[in-house]
Amino acid sequence: GENVEQHPSTLSVQEGDSAVIKCTYSDSASNYFPWYKQELGKRPQLIIDIRSNVGEKKDQRIAVTLNKTAKHFSLHITETQPEDSAVYFCASSPGAGSARQLTFGSGTQLTVLP
């Protein structure tokens, strides 16, 4: 089955700096790559996603890039703010299948220091 590896497991940045989280996946048929943010004590929420026919997608301070050849994708957060502190999960979905279930990475604890 699919395997998703996520790095780093923890990341601390100064407010205003950029943060980058990287993920690799194993199944070349995967075609959907979402990122979820989970604040302490809350449910994960989708913040951005990208499909395999696109190399980059941006939404205000958040961007995701995808390299299908290398089978890796990254989350970029610019001008970080304290409210960006959370656990971030990457995930991938197979190109086929009954429910297009997601396989998640192990998570990155991002801390933005004021």
Next chain:
Amino acid sequence: DVKVTQSSRYLVKRTGEKVFLECVQDMDHENMFWYRQDPGLGLRLIYFSYDVKMKEKGDIPEGYSVSREKKERFSLILESASTNQTSMYLCASSTGVSYGYTFGSGTRLTVV
């Protein structure tokens, strides 16, 4: 505004008990999922369902079963709870044409 509801936020059960975790969604989603979340391991898929009465094993189904008798409800069953099933359990749902999940708030289960 809550769209995926998990019946309990916290549960404490004894070893050997049969445990039911309930999840209800009001978005008419075809797909429903159960994950467990453990520190350093991320979210691991236990079971999922793509239609009423249909179910498929995820990556870690051992010790669990599921039931989906109605479209809106997906139940996770621990047949005989063990201490290694102490975890946060997250339910999620998605449509048949979209990939994105809506998660419930989670149930933190402690087995003693």
